[in-house]
Amino acid sequence: MKVAKRREAMLKAVLSGTSDVSALCEHFGMSEATVRRDLRALADERRILRTYGGAAPSVGTHEPEESLDIRRESFRAQKEAIARAAVLHIKDGDTIFLDGGTTTAALARYLVARRDVHVVTNNLLAVGILAPSEVRVTLVGGDVRPSSLSTLGPLAEVALSRVSFDKAFLGADGVVAGRGLCEASAEQAWLKECVIRQAANVFVLVTSHKLDHASQQHWTPLERHWTLITDAAPNAPELVTFALRNEITIDTAA
Template identity: 60%
Template sequence: MKASDRHRAILELVQTREANVEQLTEALGVSEATIRRDLAVLHKQRRLVRTYGGATALVGVHEPEASLEERKAAQREQKERIALAAAAHVRDGDTVMLDGGTTCAALARHLLARSDLHVVTNNLLAVATLANAPGIQVTLLGGDLRSSSMSTLGPLAELLLTRVSVDTAFLGADGVVAGFGLCEASAQQASLKDCMIRRAAQVIVLADSDKLGRARQQHWTPIEREWRLITAASAGEAALEPFRALLGVQVEVVDALDAPDTRAL
């Protein structure tokens, strides 16, 4: 297992409880010396807290939010593959919800060929893509502009969501942690995602490999229902296993090198 995969798995394991070196060694199948080195690295990076004989999650500390341009550039190939796989879940005549974020914006580009499609979104990047597409009706969720993500949120956006329902909601996040939900930089973002989840017949979370097990923001949206995660194979089994173990969660993995396999959909 690569060091990056071990680090991600360790962070996932300490999210719900303190874990000692022996437990981490058994869970990951590596030596105690390797685990101790990993814990030292993660502690130095301020991603967890060392305890006597083990480690626990870092609480109350968050990382600076990436700029829109940084998010556009990050994991671009993964996001395109994930977006293409997500588009396979959309049929002509559907009503879908697109959350803010660059992966959902990428999904919008893959919906241009659909007909009789209704897209409800707070994502201004997606609106710019879909605005003149024939056969696609766009409903923009009004509200306060969040310029750092080019999306809307707040009470007005949440109010409009009480008046609509959709077949599928596609959600992004700053981080996705098994058993916790979606991690966000602001309470308004977390609250709006909760409203989206409540208004959708099906929920699909789009997350590149860097988002799995990532809990560096302080606001959360639990997903207390069945949902699907679409992510990249490069995440590795250590990062994917906690999601596969959850009841009601379907994990769809996209190979970054090949077109997504949608034969079972």
Template identity: 55%
Template sequence: MKATDRHRAILELVRARDTNVEQLSAALGVSEATVRRDLTMLAKQRHLVRTHGGATALIGVHEPEASLEERKATQRDQKDIIAKAAALHVDEGDTVLLDGGTTCAALALHLCSRQNVHVVTNNLLAVMTLANAPGIRLTLIGGDLRGSSMSTLGPLAELTLSRLSVDKAFMGADGVVAEFGLCEASDQQAYLKECIIRRAAQVFVLADAEKLGRARQQHWTPIEREWTLITSSQADEASLAPFRAVQQITVETV
């Protein structure tokens, strides 16, 4: 692993939770001496705070949220492969929920030819894709429009979700950390995802390799139940290991 990739991975792990040198060494597959050198350098650059035997994140550290156009262009091939694999989990007669985000919008494209599938979504990109699909019954979750993601959220969306249930929920996120859950830019996004998880018989998280272990926003949705991570085979074992170590998580790489 290159030093720059290692530093990025360290920051994502530290931002998810306080951690020590031994844990970082095991997660990254490098020596403890290498981890100590990396932590010293990152502390000098004011990316984290060194503690006795480990490190903790600087309070308030986060990155600006990417625009919709940036997200559409990022990891497009990975997202399409992940979406295609996710579509294989949808059966005739299913009621499925598509979360906001570009990967779930890609999943909508792979559902257009399905028959007798009910799609519930707050994702306007998915709505535009599925609007004229003859075999799809489509329910749009109302609420406040979040233009940066073209999705709805807020009290009306939460109320709608409290009145329905779905067979399968397909979730997106800014980042996903095995021990912590889904990372989001706003508290409303994080809470809406929590509402979705409560109303689904099965939960699938769709995340490209760059989102694994990514903890660059400040709002979190815990997933305290069994769920499936669908990600790209481009994810390395260091990124996948924390997910494989959690009994409640099934990891599917495509």
């Protein structure tokens, strides 16, 4: 394996929770000296943090958030495909939660003709789509986040503690197998954790470029079974770390 590819694989392993030198040696079948050299190189690039006996994700590295206008226009075909796959999981009589974001808003467009579905959401884009329809919609109140047109904060958290869901459909800035969902703010990450606690089934809707992508600093752990719905092809390399984990079901929209 070429050095660059090997280090990319090691970075993904660290982001997925395999951070001890001895565990990395066993996982990759490499010598301790080679593993330590690769970890040192990744740390020099500020992609990870070196720790005693291993490494950890670099919590100081994050990407600037894209504007809502850019996110609305980017990966539109992929988001539509994900939405079409996600709506097949929604049955008449379900109470569902739609998270903030443009992919979950795409899912809302596939619900406008439904009647026997109750949608609870903090997504103002989804509310605008569903309000004229016959779908029952409950808006979770709270502080409005302009960059995503969603609500969050203490009022939203209290409201979520008073309702449960058959299915929750979550978006994310990135998703890493074994670690969870990454978000730009602690409030966003905590709100998703509140939703997960109240849901019988959890679905994560992300385009393939977000897989194994730790783009932000704040994390929502996924410590239960969940379903990943993505546009990646079934045999895509970026799905490998997800496919190896028993607690994840993968539904590809490709």
